[in-house]
Each structure stands twice: as C-alpha cells, then as structure tokens.
Amino acid sequence: xxxxxxxxxxxxxxxxxxxxxxxxxxxxxxxxxxxxxxxxxxxxxxxxxxxxxxxxxxxxxxxxxxxxxxxxxxxxxxxxxxxxxxx
Amino acid sequence: xxxxxxxxxxxxxxxxxxxxxxxxxxxxxxxxxxxxxxxxxxxxxxxxxxxxxxxxxxxxxxxxxxxxxxxxxxxxxxxxxxxxxxxxxxxxxxxxxxxxxxxxxxxxxxxxxxxxxxxxxxxxxxxxxxxxxxxxxxxxxxxxxxxxxxxxxxxxxxxxxxxxxxxxxxxxxxxxxxxxxxxxxxxxxxxxxxxxxxxxxxxxxxxxxxxxxxxxxxxxxxxxxxxxxxxxxxxxxxxxxxxxxxxxxxxxxxxxxxxxxxxxxxxxxxxxxxxxxxxxxxxxxxxxxxxxxxxxxxxxxxxxxxxxxxxxxxxxxxxxxxxxxxxxxxxxxxxxxxxxxxxxxxxxxxxxxxxxx
Numbered sequence: 001x002x003x004x005x006x007x008x009x010x011x012x013x014x015x016x017x018x019x020x021x022x023x024x025x026x027x028x029x030x031x032x033x034x035x036x037x038x039x040x041x042x043x044x045x046x047x048x049x050x051x052x053x054x055x056x057x058x059x060x061x062x063x064x065x066x067x068x069x070x071x072x073x074x075x076x077x078x079x080x081x082x083x084x085x086x087x
Numbered sequence: 088x089x090x091x092x093x094x095x096x097x098x099x100x101x102x103x104x105x106x107x108x109x110x111x112x113x114x115x116x117x118x119x120x121x122x123x124x125x126x127x128x129x130x131x132x133x134x135x136x137x138x139x140x141x142x143x144x145x146x147x148x149x150x151x152x153x154x155x156x157x158x159x160x161x162x163x164x165x166x167x168x169x170x171x172x173x174x175x176x177x178x179x180x181x182x183x184x185x186x187x188x189x190x191x192x193x194x195x196x197x198x199x200x201x202x203x204x205x206x207x208x209x210x211x212x213x214x215x216x217x218x219x220x221x222x223x224x225x226x227x228x229x230x231x232x233x234x235x236x237x238x239x240x241x242x243x244x245x246x247x248x249x250x251x252x253x254x255x256x257x258x259x260x261x262x263x264x265x266x267x268x269x270x271x272x273x274x275x276x277x278x279x280x281x282x283x284x285x286x287x288x289x290x291x292x293x294x295x296x297x298x299x300x301x302x303x304x305x306x307x308x309x310x311x312x313x314x315x316x317x318x319x320x321x322x323x324x325x326x327x328x329x330x331x332x333x334x335x336x337x338x339x340x341x342x343x344x345x346x347x348x349x350x351x352x353x354x355x356x357x358x359x360x361x362x363x364x365x366x367x368x369x370x371x372x373x374x375x376x377x378x379x380x381x382x383x384x385x386x387x388x389x390x391x392x393x394x395x396x397x398x399x400x401x402x403x404x405x406x407x408x409x410x411x412x413x414x415x416x417x418x419x420x421x422x423x424x425x426x427x428x429x430x431x432x433x434x435x436x437x438x439x440x441x442x443x444x
Contacts, residue, residue: 013162045146045147048147049169049175056144057145083145
C-alpha cells in the first residue's frame, strides 16, 4: 500500500477526496488511475492526454522526483505537488 | 420579481453581481470555482445553470457548472481534449448556450459540444479543409495568445447556421451544423502579408444587431459593419480615437446602435490617455459619441477584453463592462451615464448578463 499526499488544490474539485490516502498500485500512473475510478475526472486534473504529467504537476516517490511509470513499493510515500507558478 | 445577474469571469474565480429591478444597486457573491482563472461564464435560462470555462496553470481546462446560482459547483472536462498528439488544450475561450446544447470554443482552435449539461463533451469541428488551416493549426506556429475560438454565434432563426471566430485567422460560417465552413472576411483590412486571400484577418469581436444580416466587428485594425450577414464588410472606424479594441455590444432593439471600447493599439492596450470611455454609434457607424459620464477621467489605464462588455435585453437596455483592473461599470440609460457596480475584483476576463426568475 502506497501513501499518497495530494496538492491542496485538488480536494475542492472532488466530493470527499482527502488530501492523504492509501492506494494499492504498482506504479504512479496506476495509483492515479485508481483514484480516477473512484473520483472520475481526477486523472484529467493531473495528466495530459497520453497520459503524461501536466507541466506544473510534479511527483516524488520516497523523496525523489518520479514520472508516471515509477514503481511503488509497499509503504512508498508519493507526494503529488502543484509546482509554484502563476501569481 | 426577476433579478438581473452579471456573471463575471476573473483571473481568480467567478463572481456574481445581483440587482433587483433597478439595476443600480449590486450585491457581490463569490469568488466561485476555487479561484481558477475563468475566461467566460454564461447562464442557461432553460435549466437555470451557470457554466464557467476555467483553465488552471496546474490542472488544465475544465467547465464548471452550478445549477443553483452559485451555491454548489461541479466541474468536468470529459471528452474536452484533442486525440492527436502535440495538441494540448490551453483553454476554452468561449461558451455558448444553444438550444439544448452547450458549445465550447477552445484553443488550439476547435469547437466542442455537450448535450448533458457540461458533463461530457464531443469534438464537433476543427475547421478541417480550409486553406491555410494546416499552418495555423501547427503547434509551433501558435503565438503567445494561441489561436482559439473566442466566439460561436448562432443564427437567431436558421438551425445549424453559426459564425465562429478563429483568433488571428478570421470569421467563418457554417450552415450545416459545423460540417463545412466558409470564410466571411471579404472587405476586411489587414496590415500584414497574408498567404491566402480569405484568411489571415484578426477578428476580435463579432456582435449581431436585431437585424440578423446587420453585424458589427471590432477588428485588430478597425471597426467594421456588414449588412449582408457577413458576405462583405465595410470599415466604420472614422471618428473613433483608435482602430484597436476588443469589446463590443449591439443594441438589442435598434440595428443602428452599437458600442465599442477603443484601446491604445500598442501592447499596453488600455483606454487612451488614461481616460475611460465607451463609444456609441446610433447611425450604424457614420458618427460616434464618446460616453464618459461616471467613468474615471484621470489616471485610469483600464483594459477591457473581448468578452468584457455585454448588454441586456430590457426596453431601456443595461450596458455593462469589466476591466483588467477589476472594476465593473454599469449604465441603464444607453451609456449616457455610468455607475461603478464593483471596484476591487481580480482582473476581469468576461462579463455576461442574465435575467433570473
């Protein structure tokens, strides 16, 4: 089970979506896809078509910058960050 | 008693300004849509739903909807994407409520439709087959403002007939519900070289008078009028302080009356000389009057974007515009005098008006 932390901009868009939750998935993209099944449209908010991560969305697995294909181990911490941009 | 509601799209969310019958006292609600940049917000009177086109730096493009005048909101972008690689949607520029469906004009240029109240979307057209379309559609050719569809204008009586604008390319008409298109740019001016005769014109705003064949256009270079439904255009810039601007509004009952907000044509794009004014013609563009009573006349470098001005359908119509510096101004006497309905909003992208029962 991986431990996900989502950016604060995401929960207001989906009913009952928490900022922190556990997901059983082998990769980052599988974890996001699993969330999308429960909260339809969530994948679109984090990824472009492909899927590829949106330009200003960064993912870290156990503190290291990761892409969608990064593998997750039991107990991995996944931070999804809305990078600093705009004003 | 019906209320008048202004739907204000801003850089930091959607706001509503509500007035009882007098249209002089306005109450502000918002911000809505979680502070997303809102490029256009419209009201569907048939269903009582507000729709707002949002585009976030982080989370992409989506369409917000509220069935209860802002109390609750949901968003969806299902189907609102291009399937071919390299064409990521940067935003939806315009929304149009159209007889049971909702239309979205997107950038890069495309027109989408939703028949389930904004929950899912289907691509209707990318104006395939037009001369030059391949060049304007190339991602590497996209200028900073991109080449979106900032207007989709239904014909008031002919089903399946629409005009659409593609930024920097021109106006186009379809009479077969988005299947094929004809350029409607004859008579327009361009001060730059063009590769094709009928495209390459910078149409900022098209508005239709109560006579469907009479329309007005604010172009990058000049004001124009058509009396034949867009088959040909005649320039009517003379008498205005600038040929440049974005916003325009047509009187709902008088085909000869039309409003514009001339701007400095440089990159500042604010009202000339720091003095705010709307300009009106009551003779189809032969003469123009400056309207500035109640508008700031000193140190007022206000911009108004293409969806930033609107007019209601009352017998004495109300005219409204929102500025790049967050003010909303309103007039209920044909533009002769103005009041400030809101003063400190975020930078305003759009203002639309609705009558709500």
